[in-house]
Amino acid sequence: MSETGLPAGWEIRMSNSRQLPYYFNPSTNESRWEPPADTDSKKLTAYMAANHTARPTDSNSSGGSDKIRAAHLLIKHEGSRRPSSWKEQNITRTKEEALAILERHEETIRSGTASLATIATTESDCSSARKGGDLGYFGRGDMQKEFEEAAFALRPGDMSGVVETASGLHLIERYASSLPSFSLTWDD
Template sequence: MELPFMQAETGLPEGWEVRHSNSKNLPYYFSASTKESRWEPPSGTDTEKLKVYMANHHSAPAGRPEVGHGEGMIRCSHLLVKHRDSRRPSSWREAEITRSKEEAIEILKGHEARIQSGAANLGDIAISESDCSSARKRGDLGMFGHGDMQKEFEDAAFALQPGQVSGIVETASGVHLIERLQ
């Protein structure tokens, strides 16, 4: 399914549009002139406009259950804040992430406070603030088992009960809040 929209609305550079991958059920970025497609936004993207556009047009419905999950599998959402020492310090939100790890933790503490107070839930915040491409799906990572995620992430995720949100978890990718969905 093709979803071309004006650059003014998406914040993408001229010639780029948002399309939808049926195989992965995720939006991606496509340049009609060069036929290039990519999961990360192209350089020159107005990330603030893109965040608003993606939140309005590409957020998955909450609580949509996954089918076909096996024994020993869990489902989680997460909110990732990357920093300059993350293994890949760029995201769909920012081409180059320069914040320190301490600054990333402070940002995440603010999100954690909003979640704990009931002012917002993790999925709502993840849509616009997570540095992971899963933001498009409210941070939902789908079903996974032991050995599928980085050890620190896996240990924290499997320690949660459904409905619980972790404290801050540090991995090579950055700092996370994790919510166990099932």
């Protein structure tokens, strides 16, 4: 296993169209947004926070783009503003049932058994599930107030506790501060 936490043969590349990192295996030409099986999620989170987080290049810069990148796992309930999702047309679970589900997922993630991205892919009620819950970069005012406050309060690599919004209940993992200010080159 490499310093990235990825299994042998896998590497991290940057998408030109989305400006997001993705996972690529050159020997099989497989590419994917979510980490491959057998990834060490703690190592990967630490690597991504250290290597794919923008760092200010000028201490006097105005920091004009106060944007962060985060992912989330959303569990909706019957009281959510839109109680339906890509996987369930009519969500009838109670808020208490949704909380119990999300707390089980939180326990699994914190134990290192699975990553938020892995669980979000199949369990999140948000359409971002197909991207492992990745919401990309967003700034202040782009998200619901409770979500925004929780996400901006996290340090890169940290995960929130349960956050309640009108959409439902969330776990939020912050990936990066600011838009990327790095460039990557790849050997052909």
